Amino acid sequence: MNPLEMFRRIKLVTIIGICLVFVVYLELKHLIGIKESSWALPWFGLVLEMILGAVSLIIILQIAFELVATQMAKLKHKQEEFEEMGNLLKQASGESDRRNVLLQRKIDEISNLQRIIREMAQTMDLNKILKIILESISIYLQYDRVSVLLMNEEAGALEGIEGLGIDIEKLKNLKIQISDKTNFAVTSLLEKQPKVLFNYRDNPLIDFDIFKEIDQKAILACCPLEAKGRVIGILIVDNVKSKRQIEEKDLRALLTFANQAGLAIENARLYETERRFKEKLQEEVDMAVKKLEKAQDQLIQAEKLSALGEMAAIVTHEVRNPLSTIRGSAELMQEMINKNDPSQKYIDFILKEVDRLNKVVGDILSFSHKPQLTLKKSDINQVIDELVSFLELTDFVKVGVKCIKELDKTLPPFDFDVDRIKQVTLNIIQNACHFMVNRGVKQLTVVTKKNNENVEVEISDTGPGIPPENFNKIFEPFFTTRTRGTGLGLAVSRNIVETHGGKLDVRSQIGIGTTFIISLPLTTPSMG
Amino acid sequence: MDEKKTVLVVEDEELLAKVYEDTLGKSGYNVLVAKDGATAFKYLDSEKIDLVILDVKLPDTSGLKVLEEIRKKSKSLPVMMCTAYDGFKTDYEIWASQVSDFAQKPILLDKLRGKIKEILG
Numbered sequence: 001m002n003p004l005e006m007f008r009r010i011k012l013v014t015i016i017g018i019c020l021v022f023v024v025y026l027e028l029k030h031l032i033g034i035k036e037s038s039w040a041l042p043w044f045g046l047v048l049e050m051i052l053g054a055v056s057l058i059i060i061l062q063i064a065f066e067l068v069a070t071q072m073a074k075l076k077h078k079q080e081e082f083e084e085m086g087n088l089l090k091q092a093s094g095e096s097d098r099r100n101v102l103l104q105r106k107i108d109e110i111s112n113l114q115r116i117i118r119e120m121a122q123t124m125d126l127n128k129i130l131k132i133i134l135e136s137i138s139i140y141l142q143y144d145r146v147s148v149l150l151m152n153e154e155a156g157a158l159e160g161i162e163g164l165g166i167d168i169e170k171l172k173n174l175k176i177q178i179s180d181k182t183n184f185a186v187t188s189l190l191e192k193q194p195k196v197l198f199n200y201r202d203n204p205l206i207d208f209d210i211f212k213e214i215d216q217k218a219i220l221a222c223c224p225l226e227a228k229g230r231v232i233g234i235l236i237v238d239n240v241k242s243k244r245q246i247e248e249k250d251l252r253a254l255l256t257f258a259n260q261a262g263l264a265i266e267n268a269r270l271y272e273t274e275r276r277f278k279e280k281l282q283e284e285v286d287m288a289v290k291k292l293e294k295a296q297d298q299l300i301q302a303e304k305l306s307a308l309g310e311m312a313a314i315v316t317h318e319v320r321n322p323l324s325t326i327r328g329s330a331e332l333m334q335e336m337i338n339k340n341d342p343s344q345k346y347i348d349f350i351l352k353e354v355d356r357l358n359k360v361v362g363d364i365l366s367f368s369h370k371p372q373l374t375l376k377k378s379d380i381n382q383v384i385d386e387l388v389s390f391l392e393l394t395d396f397v398k399v400g401v402k403c404i405k406e407l408d409k410t411l412p413p414f415d416f417d418v419d420r421i422k423q424v425t426l427n428i429i430q431n432a433c434h435f436m437v438n439r440g441v442k443q444l445t446v447v448t449k450k451n452n453e454n455v456e457v458e459i460s461d462t463g464p465g466i467p468p469e470n471f472n473k474i475f476e477p478f479f480t481t482r483t484r485g486t487g488l489g490l491a492v493s494r495n496i497v498e499t500h501g502g503k504l505d506v507r508s509q510i511g512i513g514t515t516f517i518i519s520l521p522l523t524t525p526s527m528g
Numbered sequence: 529m530d531e532k533k534t535v536l537v538v539e540d541e542e543l544l545a546k547v548y549e550d551t552l553g554k555s556g557y558n559v560l561v562a563k564d565g566a567t568a569f570k571y572l573d574s575e576k577i578d579l580v581i582l583d584v585k586l587p588d589t590s591g592l593k594v595l596e597e598i599r600k601k602s603k604s605l606p607v608m609m610c611t612a613y614d615g616f617k618t619d620y621e622i623w624a625s626q627v628s629d630f631a632q633k634p635i636l637l638d639k640l641r642g643k644i645k646e647i648l649g
Contacts (some may be wrong), residue, residue, distance in 0.1 A: 114606045313613065317585060320612030324634040330549035331637040334553075358634055 007072060010067045018061060018520055019054050026050055061290035089321045109253065112140050116259055126268040127162070133261040134164035134237075141253055142244075147210075149185065150226070150233035150265070151178075158185060158234055170210045180204060188222035189234050194251040194258070196221045214238060219247040221406075223258040227266030235261070242466055309368035316361045327354045363488040371496050373417040380455055381407045382416055385448055387425055391433075399433045399442060404449045411455055417499055421520070424493040424504070428459050428516045431489065434482065435463035435514075450522075454502065457518040465510040474506065533578040533648050534558040538568045538594060539610070540587050548581065551637050552644070565589035569597065577605065579648055580629075584611040592623055599626055606647045610635060 030046065116136045120129050130148055137146045144166040149158040160174035184205040188195045197220040200206055206214050214220050220238040226232045235258050239246065268286050330350040337343055388403055396403055429444065436442040439462055447458040466474060473479045473495050480487030490504075497504040502520040535557045540547040542563065551558045556641035560575060565588045571577065580598065584591040591609065598605055606628040614630075624630075629643050 317612040320633040321544060324612075325541060325543040325547055328544065328551065328637055332547065332550060354634060474607040 002293075003072065003076075007069065011061075012306075014065075015058060015061050018057055022053055022057060023050060026053070048285045053428070088404050109140070109256075112136070113256060113260065117264075120201070120260065120264040124268050124271040126272060128263065129261075129264045129268050130162040133257070133264070134162060137235070137237065137254070137257055138517075141257065142236070143246075144239045144241045147236040148233060148261075148265075149174065149176065149236065150225075153518075156191070161233070165244070167210055174210065175311050176208075176209060185222050185234050187234060189224050189231055191230060192224050192226065194221060194223035194255045195245050196248060196251065209504045211236075211238070213240045215478055216243065218247075219243055221246045221251060222249065223254045225262035225265060227262040232262055232266055232269075284312050308364075310425070312361075312365045312368040315366045319361050319400065320358065323358055327351060330354070348402055360486050363486045367488045367492045367495065371417075371420060371492075371499050373420060373496075373499060375415040375417055377413045377415055378418050380411060380416070380421070380457065381409065381448055383422055384425065384448060384457065387422055387429070388446065391426075391429060395430060395433045396444075399437055400438060401442045401444050402432055403444045403446065406445065408449045411448060411450060412522070414455060414520070417496075421500075422517070424496050424518060425457065427489045427493050428518075430442050430516070432459060432461035432463060432516075436461055439463060451519070453522050454519045455522060457520075458515055460513055460515040463510060465514055466506070466508040467510065471506075471508065475504075482485065530555065532558045534560060534576060535644070536562060536568065536571050536575070536577045536580045536590065538561045538562045538565070538580060538586065538591065539583045540564060540583045540585070543582075547626065548640075551641065555644070556609055557644070563587075565594050568594055570597065572601070579644060582607055582627075584609060595623060595626060604617055608643065608647070615617075634645075 026046065026049065033525035076331065116132060119132050123129060123132075133148065134146045137143060146454075147163040147164065147166055148161050150161050152159050155175070156178045158176040158178065162168070163171045176183055178186055178189070180186055181190065182204055184195070184197050184203045196218050197203065197214070198204070198217045200214050200217050201219065205211055205220075211220070219240060220236065223235045223237070225233040225235055235254070236386070237246070246315075289388045294311065313366040327350075330347050334344065334351075337347075359368055384405065384407060388405060388466065392403065429446075436444075441469045443462045445458070445460045447456075447460075449456050449458070470479075475490050478487040479491075494504045497518055497520065500520050502518065505519070506515045507517070508514040535552050536629050537545055537548045537552075537559060539548065539561065540563050545561045545563065549561055552559045560577070562571055565586050568580075568582075572580075582591045582594060591611075595607060595609075598607060607626070608629045609623075609627045610630060610631045610633060628647050629630070631640055631643065
C-alpha cells in the first residue's frame, strides 16, 4: 500500500473515531445530568450541538491533516530529490573513471614524448634522430609505415630521406616538386597543417610507386615538419596493411611528435653545417699554415742560397785564378817538351784535374745562382740529335750503350736556353750511362713528345733503379752515390728546368730502370 | 816587316800575368803587364797599345772602370775581358757591348792565341 492511500485511510478512521468519541462524550454528559434548559426542544439542542461540534471537529481535523499531507508531500519530494542526486552521483563517478583513464593515457603520451625528446637531445647525429622519430611514431602512434621527406631548397623539392616499414631505396629516390600544388604532401606543407587523405583516387601523391597501394580513404596522413616557424619537411604516415582509418583527432598527437622531430632535425642539420664549416675552416687554416711553412722554407732556402751564392762567387774567383795559372803553365810545359817525353802523361793529369776542379766550382756557382737564361725559339729534337751524335762518339762507345730515339717530329720550335737544356740532358744521360756500366742490357731511350701545353723529354735507362731510401734525396744538392761527383748535377738540372717554368720528374723501378722527364712549357712565363 | 803589336795585360795575379807574358811573347807580341789600374792608365797614356787583356777584379779599381776610361779616349781599341766569373755576358750587358771578346778563366792558351790573332789580324 502506498503511503498516500495509507494516509487517507488513517485520516478517515481518525475523523470517524474522533466524531464517535465526541458523540459519546456528549451523551455521557447528558446522562450525567447537565441542564439544557435554554432550548425549546431539548433533543434539538443536543442534535445541533452535536452537528456543530462534529463539523467544527471535521474542519479542524481537515486543516490538521492538510498540514500533515503538505509536509508528507514535501518529504516525498525531498526523497525523490535524494534519489535523483544519488543517480547523478553515480553518473559523475562513471565520468570521473573515464576521465581518469584518459588522463592516464595523456600522462603516458607526455612521458613517452619526454623520453623521445630526451633521446633526441642526446644526439646530434641526423640519422640517429630520424631513427628515433620513425620508431617512436611507429610504436606509440601505431602507424604501419612512416616516411620522412626533407626540403631541398635548391632543387625546390621534397626528397625522401628515411622511412620505416617502407622500401628505403625507393623512398630515397622519391622527389616531390614543390611547384606541384595539387600534390597532397605539398598542400599539407604549404598550409602548414596536418591532413588526412580522403580523396585518394585523384591525388598525384598516389602516383608515386611507394604510395600506389593506398586504396581507400583515410589511411594516409601528412604532417609538416616545422622548425622555428619554417617548414623543413614532411612526415607521411599510412596504414596500408592494417587499413585502420586515421581520424582527424589522431593528427594532434602526430603534430606534437612532428614539432619535436622538426626541431631536432633542424638542430642536427645546423650542427652538421657548423661541423662541416669548422672542418673546412680547419682545413683552410692547415693549408695556410702549410703554405706559410713552405714559404718560410723557401725563404730560408733562398737566404741560404743567396749566402752560398756570395760565397761561391768569391770561392770561384779565388780558385779560378790559380787554376788559370796552373793550366797555363802546364800548357806551356807541354809545348816546351818533346811530344814523346814521359812527362807528357803527368802534364795531362794536371790538365784533366784542373778541368775537373773547374767543373766543380762551376757547378757550385750555377747551383747557388738562379740561372740566367738566354731564351731562343729552337728545335728540341735538333738539340737531342746533336747531343746523341756527340755521345755516340764518346760515352756510349765507352760504356757500350745502345741509344734509341723516339722523337716527335711534329713538335713546334719553342723558347728555351739551348745550352742550359743541353747541360741538363747531358747530365741525365751521363748519369744513366754511369749506372748502366755493370748491367747486362744497356739501353737508353730518349723520347720527345707533346703533353698538353708542355714538351716532354723522357730519358729512360736500364740501370739498377734508384733505391727507395735515396729516391727523395736525388735532387738534394751535394747528394751523390758516385765517387767522383759533386752531387750538384741533378740539383742544378732541376734549377735550370724550373727556371724555364718547367718540371724535372723521375720514375724508377728497382732492377728495371729509371726514367727522367724534363717537362718544358711551350709558352714560357715571363722571367722575373 | 811589320812592327810588333803591343798587348797590355792588366792582371793582378802575378803568376798568371807571367804565363800570359810568356805565351804571347812566344807568339811574337810585345807584352806589357800592369798589376793594377793605375799602372794600366800609365801605360795607356805613354805607350802605343794594340790590345788590352783586362781582368775584371783589380786591387785598386775594377776592370769595368778601366774599360770606361779606355772608351773615353778610344772607341776602337780592342779590349778582351778575362774573368773568373761566367755570368759576365748576361749580368753586364752594357759593358759587354763595349768589349771585343771574353775569355773565361781558366783560360786555354790555344783559344787565347786564336782570339788575339783574330782581333789583331
